Amino acid sequence: MKPICGSPALRLDDLAIATGRPHFSELLHIGRPNVGSEELLLERIRGMLRRRWFTNNGPLVLELEARLAHFLGVRHCILTSNATIALELAFRALELSGEVIVPSFTFVATVHALQWIGVKPVFCDIAPGSHNLDPEHAARLITPRTSAIVGVHLWGKACAHQRLAAIAAQHRLRLVYDASHAFACSTNGQLIGSLGDCEIFSFHATKFFNTFEGGAITTASTELAQKLRLLRNFGFAGIDQVVNLGINGKMSEICAAMGLTGLESLDEFIAANRRNYLIYRDRLAALPGLQLVRFDESERQNYQYVVIEIDEAATGLSRNDLLRILEAENVLARRYFYPGCHRMEPYRTLYPDAGRELPRTEALTERVLVLPTGLAVSSRDAELICEIIIAALRSPAECKHLLSR
Numbered sequence: 001m002k003p004i005c006g007s008p009a010l011r012l013d014d015l016a017i018a019t020g021r022p023h024f025s026e027l028l029h030i031g032r033p034n035v036g037s038e039e040l041l042l043e044r045i046r047g048m049l050r051r052r053w054f055t056n057n058g059p060l061v062l063e064l065e066a067r068l069a070h071f072l073g074v075r076h077c078i079l080t081s082n083a084t085i086a087l088e089l090a091f092r093a094l095e096l097s098g099e100v101i102v103p104s105f106t107f108v109a110t111v112h113a114l115q116w117i118g119v120k121p122v123f124c125d126i127a128p129g130s131h132n133l134d135p136e137h138a139a140r141l142i143t144p145r146t147s148a149i150v151g152v153h154l155w156g157k158a159c160a161h162q163r164l165a166a167i168a169a170q171h172r173l174r175l176v177y178d179a180s181h182a183f184a185c186s187t188n189g190q191l192i193g194s195l196g197d198c199e200i201f202s203f204h205a206t207k208f209f210n211t212f213e214g215g216a217i218t219t220a221s222t223e224l225a226q227k228l229r230l231l232r233n234f235g236f237a238g239i240d241q242v243v244n245l246g247i248n249g250k251m252s253e254i255c256a257a258m259g260l261t262g263l264e265s266l267d268e269f270i271a272a273n274r275r276n277y278l279i280y281r282d283r284l285a286a287l288p289g290l291q292l293v294r295f296d297e298s299e300r301q302n303y304q305y306v307v308i309e310i311d312e313a314a315t316g317l318s319r320n321d322l323l324r325i326l327e328a329e330n331v332l333a334r335r336y337f338y339p340g341c342h343r344m345e346p347y348r349t350l351y352p353d354a355g356r357e358l359p360r361t362e363a364l365t366e367r368v369l370v371l372p373t374g375l376a377v378s379s380r381d382a383e384l385i386c387e388i389i390i391a392a393l394r395s396p397a398e399c400k401h402l403l404s405r
């Protein structure tokens with residue numbers, strides 16, 4: 001690899017699309033898992049093995065639930081096997097029916113969880129200048145069959161929750177947030193986790209904070225929390241006593257061990273992400289037609305997603321061109337959330353005209369690229385990725401020519 005700082009910048013001739021030699025010898029993934037102290041994790045796992053208590057509300061799950069509730073400043077935290085099950089549990093516990101308003105610009109699990117329990121997802125566009133649900137469009141989509149609005153705090157940036165709360169109250173709708181991206185992120189100085197009827201977190205391996213696989217529901221409602229705990233465990237209210245149609249949504253002890261260990265290293269995870277974010281932000285700042293999604297510095301953030309938008313009319317290169325240029329360098333950037341849920345099955349067949357209501361979503365899904373970050377990406381890596389992008393954008397026509405070979 002060439003030194004970057006203080007050296008002549010990369011030129012078109014240096015790029016892998018020209019040379020066939022990638023700048024990164026190994027594949028650079030976005031969101032390789034963050035791992036805390038291996039020794040502390042193994043100690044917890046040894047304790048679990050000694051206790052012979054692997055699942056069913058074990059001590060590690062109870063400890064993690066208590067710590068998370070305390071950390072997030074919310075009364076109840078119910079851990080689950082993953083966030084998709086958590087969404088389904090929440091939707092069932094809140095007895096959603098008919099139609100539910102949900103963004104198309106999200107990971108498909110948000111929408112699948114509705115469809116899976118037999119509720120019709122009604123796709124809502126994103127707000128101007130934002131990647132989150134447009135509350136005014138949501139209000140226009142309300143019908144007598146609407147039972148809820150589901151917002152997604154994309155990239156850890158909070159939805160317009162005050163406006164959504166007002167709309168939900170006015171129409172007596174449930175309000176649920178998919179906070180899968182938003183662990184350790186704040187809005188108005190308060191950590192996300194207490195908004196709406198409940199919020200759902202994902203602790204999947206690729207997320208900022210992970211339990212291998214896992215999820216959580218946070219809520220201030222004791223009644224809802226009790227219902228969720230029953231539903232999570234087959235509906236068992238006591239030995240041999242089943243009181244409702246539950247499912248198995250429990251988190252296991254080894255997953256909680258990972259969570260407890262990761263929680264002790266959150267500051268380290270955030271510091272690495274923030275360092276990379278600032279490199280990307282500052283290095284890519286002056287490029288016309290390339291815009292990086294900025295985080296509000298007055299809020300707490302996990303900086304897990306480095307998101308850029310590429311305007312082909314201004315740069316001469318499309319998002320897909322840049323994706324291929326980076327792939328040639330072994331940099332696996334991702335087109336989250338292309339092509340939009342409404343263009344995935346079963347939705348594209350069920351609702352073939354949904355795109356008409358979603359002009360901003362459709363435009364954005366052609367422009368967005370998410371860049372690698374996390375503990376596995378060094379500051380040198382981030383700088384080199386920026387240099388590659390800068391070199392490509394400096395010679396868009398030549399890049400297009402090389403890509404067409």
Ligand SMILES: *Cc1c(COP(=O)(O)O)cnc(C)c1O
Pocket residue numbers: 082083084085106107109110152178180181201202203204214215
């Ligand atoms: C990752 C993710 C999910 C699903 O989480 P799992 O824990 O993998 O089930 C749901 N919604 C969003 C927005 C996500 O990013």
